[in-house]
Amino acid sequence: MSAQEKYQSLLELANQNGTSYELSEGDNGTLVVTGVAPSEEAKTALWDEYERLDPEFRSNDLILNISVGQAGGSGTTYTVVSGDSLSKIGKHYGIAWKSIWDANRDILSDPDKIYPGQELKIPV
Amino acid sequence: MKIKVLTVFTLAIALFLSACGKSDADLTKAVNDKLAADKVTGVTVAVKDGVATLTGEVGDITVKNKAEASAKAVEGIKNVTNNLTMKPRPAATPSAPDPALTAKLNDALKAAGCTGAIVAVENGKVTVTGEVPGAKYVTCIQTINQAGITGIENKLTKGK
Missing domain, CATH: 3.10.350.10 (LysM domain)
Structure with a gap:
């Protein structure tokens, strides 16, 4: 199973909660997700899903690089x-x-x- | 006599077609319309005997799944063969050369209260060892993920 298949529910969630992301390929097939979440809650939801799919993050097959956007927060x-x-x-x-x-x-x-x-x- | 036979034959054909429902051509159009309505692009549809085959290259797996769900939702489609492929992913580039990335990671980990974590960087790939408080574990992993790394070997342990 490819990393994209393994983490598809995570990517679906990103689409749903308004997180924009790009995929790239890291070391040894690692899936690198670089994106911007609309809020801290959205980012937390993605990390919760990551933890559900890979408890303790020990599979070393995903880099989840999500920052939180400036949606009115810093105005x-x-x-x-x-x-x-x-x-x-x-x-x-x-x-x-x-x-x-x-x-x-x-x-x-x-x-x-x-x-x-x-x-x-x-x-x- | 000949005309009568022809009439019966034509009627039979007409009945057969109406019982069958939509033709494959109609279904192809319906699937294409549904995909367009769901904003899925880059998919080629072929319908044969009510089975839709999807081909083409899409951005990622979520688009592949969405295309399949859209096609399945069309009335008259019995099955979907999803032959969509995903675009090859570009190679990830580390946000900084190894020594700078190491310094960046150490600063970020210190700021996040993860001083027990020890990182070693090689070509953008980070090997993390050491021990952090259990309550800080997720935060520490997040911090490392957000530094712009391209690989991870997670050997960090949870302490008290």
Whole structure:
């Protein structure tokens, strides 16, 4: 069984959770997966799957080189003041209100409702 | 009399065809459409007697599996022969020459709290020995995997 067959569920998972990857061939047929995961959780899920397929990672047939992308994580933050709206803040940073909305779904439930003092992630 | 025989014969053929369902040509088109809808490219489809044969070269095994699943999902396809091959993988290149890679690994391992791990690098392949706390084991292996290495010989042990 080739390493790709052995680790196919890992690659399927990467496709599902939004991890982009490239394959190359390392020492003695080692499968080298180099990629970027959209979040720390996605990366952890891939490592959990790797561990399930190869407990303790002793087969030496896979190199899993996954970093976590900068999906809004390292952007700036903005503190909402009275009279703000997402489109007004977006205009200030030169981005669409919707990209701020998308980056803050975890704390916002309605794009029309933001409150003074809220800290919004600005994906720039 | 001759006309009557011909009519019966034609009717029989028509009945036979409709009972049979879709022709292989129809099925080939249906499979191609399904593959296009599922965004699978680089696959050549041939259908004979309801059995689809897939040939061509695809990116990796996930595409190969997906193509097979897509073809199987088409109504009227009885079986799929998956003869797809995977693109040869380019050779992996180490992120740095051996001495620099060794230094990089040691720095990263130290930062991750894996000081018990000992690495030896040869042509991008890392042999790791030593012992790290059991709770740190996965982190240490991750750290080594992420340094840009091209091979691994894992002899790291779990301590307390």
